[in-house]
Amino acid sequence: MNQNAINISGLKKIYKGGTVALKEVNLTIQNGDFFALLGANGAGKTTIIGILTGIVLKTEGNVEIFGIDIEKDHNAAKKMIGVVPQEFNFNFFEKVEDIVIQQAGYFGIKRKEARAKAEPILKILELWDKKDTVAMKLSGGMKRRLMIARALIHEPKLLILDEPTAGVDVELRHGMWDYLKKLNQQGVTILLTTHYIEEAEALCNNVAIIKEGEIVKSAPIKTLTKSLEEHTYVVELNEGASGLTLENFHVTQVDETTIEVIIKKSQSINALIKALDAAKVTVSELSPKGNKLEHLFLNLVNK
């Protein structure tokens, strides 16, 4: 199918009380994409997800899910969406399997069929042995995985994850990344909002950065990182080098044996190494500071 998974044009949202959450959002996400929506707290990410899933009413604009206008037939569009919200939103007194099967029921899947569908999903997400446990007794990571299982039970074509790995330990986070990558390879379009820039860089093909209710940048991640005008490198030296200067490079002293050097797009690492040689210092380690997308993100949101 060639149509876009999501088409958003001129989307505005003003909450009761006058808070403008979305000024004018235009966004297209292709079918099969793994897309990251980045933004600071309160930038409008969750509002967009709320509008897509029917929890938030739009003020103006047009939203299409796989070509279906949500204003004309939101229920038809909802059939194709699975959503993992930021906050836990299941009944804490219900059992894991019941929560998943119930969700299937809301999507019109009969109980017997839902039970058969739930088993492999709960097994993959390592929740099968907890199927009869009430949700409140699950650990934080298990609760997150339960929300993923619930979102997948009706086999959605579009999976929306709002900060899915918030508060999840590193090992589990990487496990979830692998699972999401597999889903995407199977053809599920994924829209992810995250605070972890590293997560977007590791998983997504395309990214949009939202600031104060407007998309300020939308492009493939590779294009964005290439567009950076400068990169910062951390240089570890074998011996102290206070007051070190390098010709054509801006140097910041971090501590006695560590400096940070900014390399402009027009410069090369070779030139930096030559300059370090010329300054007669021995380098023990050279590494990029932070990740590139984070640098870009901070540049854009702090403008």
Add this chain to the structure above:
Amino acid sequence: MNHNLVAFNTIVRKEVTRFLRIWTQTLLPPVITQSLYFLIFGAFIGSQINDINGVSYMAFIIPGLVMMGVINSAYMNVVSSFYSSKFMKNYEEFMVSPASNEVIIFGYVIGGVLRGLMVGVLVFMVSFVFIRPEISNPGIILLFIILTALVFALGGLINGIFAKNWDDISIFPTFVLTPLTYLGGVFYSIKDLPGVWQTVSKFNPILYMVDGFRYGFYGFSDIPVYYSLLMLIGFTAILFGINIYLLKKGTGLKS
């Protein structure tokens, strides 16, 4: 099976499982309370009160006490279940699904109706300890008990939609529902009231429910039974319409 029918069954099943799981909070209390009414008003005090329209006072109050249990249970089931789903945010589970507004309303409301009917049957069975009431028209009994449960379940849903905290779900039952029930002809015939109070009583919707329900048992009523039935059908239609409007608008659910 139609998708909406599956969604409807899912909500009803969830509701019934919920009230059965916590039966000590949902089924037992009304049975105990109504049993005390039977004992105190029916047996102890009722023995000193004259027959009303040829039936003993104990027999007279049974339909009203059954109806009282039905009204409270149908209303409280929906308002507390719906509000707790808002409190835990799991109402989002059906909001993000393709289940229609009608399915959501009927699912919750039928859950409330079933709890109301279950309490009604239990209270009625307890009355056998004291007296064996007549049943002159089972069709009318069924019609009135189901429609009454439906009206109050729909009312409970409206309360649940608007409720913003736990206090909001008890304000209406405490300050409106309970007084109206007590003044709705459960314990007396409105024909025994002074003229002005008879007129005032006719503004109380619960009067029509209790009176019509009692007609099904003993074949007499203060108000023509067809008139009470029309009132009940009217209330059901109006409350259903309000619920549809609220869900469509997203009141209390969508921001």
